[in-house]
Amino acid sequence: MTRGQAQLRLSLEAQGLACGYGETALATDLSFTVPSGSGLLLRGPNGAGKSTLLLTLAGLLQPLAGQIALVGHDPDDGPAIHHCGHRNAVRARLTVRQTLDFWADINGRNGIDAAAALDRVGLARIAGLDAGYLSAGQQRRLVLARLLVSRRPVWLLDEPSAALDADGQALLEALLDAHLDAGGIAIIATHDAIAVERLRTLTLGVAA
Numbered sequence: 001m002t003r004g005q006a007q008l009r010l011s012l013e014a015q016g017l018a019c020g021y022g023e024t025a026l027a028t029d030l031s032f033t034v035p036s037g038s039g040l041l042l043r044g045p046n047g048a049g050k051s052t053l054l055l056t057l058a059g060l061l062q063p064l065a066g067q068i069a070l071v072g073h074d075p076d077d078g079p080a081i082h083h084c085g086h087r088n089a090v091r092a093r094l095t096v097r098q099t100l101d102f103w104a105d106i107n108g109r110n111g112i113d114a115a116a117a118l119d120r121v122g123l124a125r126i127a128g129l130d131a132g133y134l135s136a137g138q139q140r141r142l143v144l145a146r147l148l149v150s151r152r153p154v155w156l157l158d159e160p161s162a163a164l165d166a167d168g169q170a171l172l173e174a175l176l177d178a179h180l181d182a183g184g185i186a187i188i189a190t191h192d193a194i195a196v197e198r199l200r201t202l203t204l205g206v207a208a
């Protein structure tokens, strides 16, 4: 990016959005505006469409109706969105460090360096371990490190706190706070409490 996130003035906007699969709409008539420095917690029962909405916002699924816009984003600044699904995208035979380098090579290295990111998420000591040996919570921490090595203003996170211990939960909240402070946007599908101010709640209904 050519501009620091502190100067970002973005707005993620959905208008009349419907998302789902084929003929099946899961969430309909969604309209919201999420400006820089704020976010949404997506809530609702299993199957309500939270992950589907994240995939749609990420551009990985076509909306069934409506529009999505990231207002204020200059395409010359590079990709704007990190989408972290509920799976960890960890290859068993790559080490922790190699996994992070793999993601940094794909997504760009405009954030903090990989060693610092592993230190920040508490994985520096096991950087040389095959990622397949990580515990569930450690894998989640490795996903958080991805967010740090490649700076992008919009974080779409699916169950980021799943399997995190209390320290990991506090780490996630601190990273989110810093991201919002820097003008970022976060949209988070979760069943957990996430103690970060500036996150509004959007509750999706039960799937038909």
Ligand SMILES: Nc1ncnc2c1ncn2[C@@H]1O[C@H](COP(=O)(O)OP(=O)(O)OP(=O)(O)O)[C@@H](O)[C@H]1O
Pocket (backbone or CB within 6 Å): 021, 026, 044, 045, 046, 047, 048, 049, 050, 051, 052, 053, 189, 207
């Ligand atoms: N590719 C697909 N084709 C058809 N239906 C799908 C597809 N992927 C997911 N679904 C269905 O869409 C519905 C919503 O799934 P989604 O994962 O978005 O829910 P969710 O709100 O994130 O649930 P959870 O709280 O369990 O994570 C589910 O009933 C699921 O089976």
